[in-house]
Amino acid sequence: MSLRNRQFVLLIGAVLLVTGVASAWxxxxxxxxxxxxSEAEKAVLASLALESLPPLPPDPSNAVGDDPRAVALxxxxxxxxxxxxxxxxxxxxxxxxxxxxxDGLARAHAIGTTPRHTxxxxxxxxxxxxxxxxRKDSQWAQTHGPLESPVExxxxxxxxxxxxxxxxxxxxxxxxxxxPDLSDPARFPPSAGPVADPEARAAWEAMAPEDQEAVNxxxxxxGKAIAAYERRILxxxxxxxxxxxxxLAGDQAAAADILDPDQxxxxxxxxxxxxCINCHNxxxxxxxxxxxxxxxxxxxxxxxxxxxxxxxxxxxxxxNCLGPYSDASPDDCQELRFMKTQGPELLGAFKTPSLRNVAxxxxxxxxxxxxxxxxxxxxxxxxxxxxxxxxxxxxLDTISQAQLAQLEAFLHSLTAPVAxxxxxxxxxxxxx
Amino acid sequence: MKRATVLLVTLLTALLLxxxxxxxxxxxxxxxxxxxxxxxxxxxxxxxxxxxxTSEQGLFVVQATSQLDxxxxxxxxxxxxHVETPDGQPVEGATITVDGGMPAHNHGLPTEPQVTExxxxxxxxxxxxxxxxxxxxxxxxxxxxxxxxxxxxxxLTL
Numbered sequence: 301m302s303l304r305n306r307q308f309v310l311l312i313g314a315v316l317l318v319t320g321v322a323s324a325w326x327x328x329x330x331x332x333x334x335x336x337x338s339e340a341e342k343a344v345l346a347s348l349a350l351e352s353l354p355p356l357p358p359d360p361s362n363a364v365g366d367d368p369r370a371v372a373l374x375x376x377x378x379x380x381x382x383x384x385x386x387x388x389x390x391x392x393x394x395x396x397x398x399x400x401x402x403d404g405l406a407r408a409h410a411i412g413t414t415p416r417h418t419x420x421x422x423x424x425x426x427x428x429x430x431x432x433x434x435r436k437d438s439q440w441a442q443t444h445g446p447l448e449s450p451v452e453x454x455x456x457x458x459x460x461x462x463x464x465x466x467x468x469x470x471x472x473x474x475x476x477x478x479x480p481d482l483s484d485p486a487r488f489p490p491s492a493g494p495v496a497d498p499e500a501r502a503a504w505e506a507m508a509p510e511d512q513e514a515v516n517x518x519x520x521x522x523g524k525a526i527a528a529y530e531r532r533i534l535x536x537x538x539x540x541x542x543x544x545x546x547x548l549a550g551d552q553a554a555a556a557d558i559l560d561p562d563q564x565x566x567x568x569x570x571x572x573x574x575x576c577i578n579c580h581n582x583x584x585x586x587x588x589x590x591x592x593x594x595x596x597x598x599x600x601x602x603x604x605x606x607x608x609x610x611x612x613x614x615x616x617x618x619x620n621c622l623g624p625y626s627d628a629s630p631d632d633c634q635e636l637r638f639m640k641t642q643g644p645e646l647l648g649a650f651k652t653p654s655l656r657n658v659a660x661x662x663x664x665x666x667x668x669x670x671x672x673x674x675x676x677x678x679x680x681x682x683x684x685x686x687x688x689x690x691x692x693x694x695x696l697d698t699i700s701q702a703q704l705a706q707l708e709a710f711l712h713s714l715t716a717p718v719a720x721x722x723x724x725x726x727x728x729x730x731x732x
Numbered sequence: 733m734k735r736a737t738v739l740l741v742t743l744l745t746a747l748l749l750x751x752x753x754x755x756x757x758x759x760x761x762x763x764x765x766x767x768x769x770x771x772x773x774x775x776x777x778x779x780x781x782x783x784x785x786t787s788e789q790g791l792f793v794v795q796a797t798s799q800l801d802x803x804x805x806x807x808x809x810x811x812x813x814h815v816e817t818p819d820g821q822p823v824e825g826a827t828i829t830v831d832g833g834m835p836a837h838n839h840g841l842p843t844e845p846q847v848t849e850x851x852x853x854x855x856x857x858x859x860x861x862x863x864x865x866x867x868x869x870x871x872x873x874x875x876x877x878x879x880x881x882x883x884x885x886x887x888l889t890l
Contacts, residue, residue, distance in 0.1 A: 578837075578865045587806050587864040589842045634808050638843045638860025645839045692837055 334564045335555040337547055344571050349544040350537050353583035356425055360632035361438045361621045362524045364475050365531055371724075373471045374529030377522065379727040382463055383447065385411055385454030391446070391526065394418040397725040400657045400718065401533065406668025412451030415601070417668040420661055422718055423654060425531040427588050428635040432650045432666040434590060435610035437636050438626070439530055440523035441619040447522075448495050456493030456500045458482075461518040476521045480514040487511050516618070520625035532724055535584065535656050538716035540567070559713055566710025569703055574680070574696055576707070585655035585714065592648040594684050594691030595665050603688060606666075607649040611641050648689030659712040673711055677704040786818065787882035792875045793818055794884040798861070805866060805890055811858040813847070815875055822854025826877035830858060832870045841869075866890050 337345060346352055364370035377383065378391045389410045395401040401421045408414040416432050424430070430442035446452035447460065464472050465482050473479060482488040488511060492503035504512065539558050546555035559567070570576045579587050590607040597603075614636070619625050621633035630637070640646065650666045664670040670679065681704060683693035699707075718725060780801035784793050793816050800809035815823040828847040833840035845860040863869055871886040 578867070581866065582806050587842075589864040591839075634860060635843075638808070638845055638862075640840070640842055640844050643840050690838070692839060 333552050333556075334561055335547060335552040341571065342548060344577065345544045345547060345567075347581070348540070348571075348577075348583060348585065350535060350541045350583050351545065353426070353535070356531060356534065359425070359438060359440075359527070359531070360628040361626040362440050362527055363627040364521075364524050365440075365528050367475065367528060369471065370475055370525045370528035371532055372728075373468060373475065374525040374527065375724055376468070376471075376728045377526050378529050380467075382467070383453055383455060383460055385450075389453050391443070392727070394446075394452070395421050397718070400661050402661045404662070406663045406671075408452065410446075410452045411454035414449065414451050415604070416666050417663065419653060420657065421530050422533050422657065423535040423584055425527075425534075426584060427586075427651075429588060429590075429651060431610070433606050433610035434651055435613040436617070437614055437620050437633075438527070440520065440527035441617065443523040443526045444519065444619060448493060450496040456491055456495045456497070456504070457515050457519045458488050458492040458504075459490060460522055461488070461515045462490060464518055464522060472518075472521065472525075475525065479518065480511075482515075488515065513624075516625060520619060523619075529724065532720050534719040535654075536716040536719035538656065538714050540710075540713040541716075543567075543713065560709070562706045562709040563713050564710075565703070566706035566708070567713075569699065569707050570710055574699055574703070574707060576680075579652045580655050586652040588652065590646065590649035590651055591692050592645065592650075592686050592689045593679075593693050594686035595650075595667075595679070596669050596684070597687055598667055598669065601667065604666075605647055605688065607651075608646040611639065611646065614639070615641070644690065645692070648686055655711060656714050657716065658714055660715050673708045674704070677707055782886050782888055785884045785886050787873075787875065787884040789882045790818060791880055791882035792816070792823060792877070792884060794873050794875065794886070796858075796871065796873070796886055803863070803888070803890060805863050808843070808860065808862050811845075811861055812851070813856045813858050813873065815854050815856065815877075823875065823877045824850070824852070824854060826850075826856070826875050828856055828858075828876075829874045830871060832872050834865060834867055835870055836868060837865070863890050 359365040378395075381388050381390045381393075383390065393410050394403045394408045395418065396403055403409070403418045406417060408416070408418040419432065425439055428434075428437065430436040430439060431445060436442040436445060447455060448457070461480075462482055465479050469479060480488075487508065489503040489507070491497075491500045492507060492515075493500050494504055495501055507515075543555055543558040543564075546552075546558060570580075579589070579591055581587055592606070614620055617623065621628050621636045622630060626633075658664075659673065662671060662673070664673070664676050670676045680693060681696045681699055683691060683695040685691060780799075780803060781797040782795065784795040786793050795814040797812045797814070798809060799811060800807055813828060815826055815828070817823060830845050830847070831840060841862070842864040843860045843862045845858055845862075847856045848859045849857040851857060868887060868889050871888070872883055873886065874881060874883045
């Protein structure tokens, strides 16, 4: 090899070395950002962001659902403890504004203890189904469940109608027209309704059908006012939503300030390998559908068929969307008309809850089986067999414990202040 | 030597530029591993009209067109089903039932959709459709006409 050729080879070698070192340095210092997402992933992120939630559509079954007078009446009713058996229980007893409208208990405790865990009402107005098993198809009809449950408010419909007549006559009549004349205690006993208490039940059964119907109408309207209030309790933007906005704007520096690397890794798992998004999808992180996920059966509990038992209940409910107390036309009742009524997957199935504010609303699942998010995530990793029915889960064998911790970190980014006028988050008497 | 130096400087510049170019591009994002399950990105638009499908015994050709365009999860919506014979004659007066689900998850449709109206010309309105998850869905459309029954299996990915 000539000298000239040898020099050439050395020079080539030196250049390659310098280039290699320079490339490595550049790669390390401005290499692949954890905040880089593919276009398809960005579309998924956008689909989860609150920005993609449309304004709350009207509830056709509730003609006063968006009437400010109904909101004001519902606000007072929501906090009014007179609507209970012992004068101490209101909706806010379990749906506590300062706890994201939950109670922090495994199972709700009012007059007694309920078989199920208190769900939040934030953003619930978007859902087609209410209660863990969806046994009510409107927010106003849902209010009837706790009001008549012996372990929640513990009261009954004529008691509530009399309370409306006594304390809210003007507000009620401005919205719904004249109250029936309830003054004859022989026709409208102080305590009557299709409830567990045998005396109240017997009194209800002794009433004339048209008198029952008049009371039912007041009972439905009471629920519609409470629902009008609840419709104003909505989700506010969380750090996750601000992160998505930054990612979609291409502002990785801003994105990095919002979620830490563990949270971003958790988000990547959430929409990918961990498959959470299969059910926790859309801007409320729920598909509003019912799934059996093989939750542990609590010893001593009766067998809970979940959605399977709720289906006939909602079909027969006189307060459903197609019933005489609904303001909807049959065309507005598509969820009920095309409701899934059979199939093995209904057994032991419960509604997918929203994950917004999930880090602040422990314990978890329909009976509060899990005290922490870590326990919840462990359940999804293991995917135990279901009883009753069959679990839709399959084990997350490839997800490590460290990745479960990243998923948990991500879930903390879904916490946000309630989006509601401040005066609605406290009892009316405390209004400024 | 001079010529070689020029060549090398050019090469070096080119390499550095290539390096910078590669760095500036966003790296390809990791494809989510769905554990063998079909997982479509919600970012891709699903076509509102599915390709025509011939029923299992070859009696009917069914074309389904979503009235929600683009298709999306968690929204109740209607479809128009067009049914014809393999030789292109519209099938009228048919009784049609629809079921389906997600083969990868062992669950059916989240609703019970029904054909509520015959529109004429082999068209039928299917109401109450909903998809509650991203991924591969199967629709089984069973047509009974002139005493003959056959099922067309349609697939779509959301």
